[in-house]
Amino acid sequence: GAGVSQSPSNKVTEKGKDVELRCDPISGHTALYWYRQRLGQGLEFLIYFQGNSAPDKSGLPSDRFSAERTGESVSTLTIQRTQQEDSAVYLCASSPSSGGSHEQFFGPGTRLTVL
Amino acid sequence: GDSVTQMEGPVTLSEEAFLTINCTYTATGYPSLFWYVQYPGEGLQLLLKATKADDKGSNKGFEATYRKETTSFHLEKGSVQVSDSAVYFCALRDTGGFKTIFGAGTRLFVKA
Numbered sequence: 001g002a003g004v005s006q007s008p009s010n011k012v013t014e015k016g017k018d019v020e021l022r023c024d025p026i027s028g029h030t031a032l033y034w035y036r037q038r039l040g041q042g043l044e045f046l047i048y049f050q051g052n053s054a055p056d057k058s059g060l061p062s063d064r065f066s067a068e069r070t071g072e073s074v075s076t077l078t079i080q081r082t083q084q085e086d087s088a089v090y091l092c093a094s095s096p097s098s099g100g101s102h103e104q105f106f107g108p109g110t111r112l113t114v115l
Numbered sequence: 116g117d118s119v120t121q122m123e124g125p126v127t128l129s130e131e132a133f134l135t136i137n138c139t140y141t142a143t144g145y146p147s148l149f150w151y152v153q154y155p156g157e158g159l160q161l162l163l164k165a166t167k168a169d170d171k172g173s174n175k176g177f178e179a180t181y182r183k184e185t186t187s188f189h190l191e192k193g194s195v196q197v198s199d200s201a202v203y204f205c206a207l208r209d210t211g212g213f214k215t216i217f218g219a220g221t222r223l224f225v226k227a
Contacts, residue, residue: 031213042204042219050213091159103149104215106159
């Protein structure tokens with residue numbers, strides 16, 4: 001079956017512009033996560049959605065970052081007024097539920113470059 | 116807070132060598148532990164997992180044992196192949212929780 005998909009795969013933008021990143025989770029997965037992976041570093045948690053519950057936004061680094069998810073489908077991560085330090089790979093993952101032993105299925109990521 | 120520490124890379128080995136990548140964790144409660152792998156040009160994928168103390172996760176010749184007494188989950192493989200070259204991430208997730216904490220990743224290069 002189809003895995004997690006993300007678009008665009010690459011995005012180059014100028015400092016100060018807004019960008020929108022999209023994630024299509026695996027159908028039926030109730031949990032959705034966004035992570036940021038800076039070059040040569042580990043994954044940094046950004047935000048988590050579980051069904052229709054209020055999202056956990058505790059990992060968002062600033063108020064320039066926001067994310068939305070409609071029900072249990074597509075999610076968008078928006079970065080306003082991009083800065084060079086926002087350059088990274090943004091990864092989306094989905095999971096059948098939020099239970100502790102469930103693995104996360106990752107998308108290929110969106111590589112964001114802010115000039 | 117919860118954390119994961121894994122050995123720094125890169126690790127460079129010759130084909131058929133023995134591999135160990137150390138991972139230790141700090142957590143309250145009884146987390147589930149995972150190893151994820153990221154092959155060049157691909158997304159992260161689960162390699163193996165263990166959900167309770169003394170469990171051994173295994174896949175593709177890799178294995179790791181959940182050691183609560185040493186708070187460790189070291190990844191091992193008896194004979195690595197060139198195709199094992201990748202970045203390996205150790206991770207934990209609290210039981211009933213949702214947030215997965217990842218280590219910084221260890222890059223493995225295997226030479227023919």
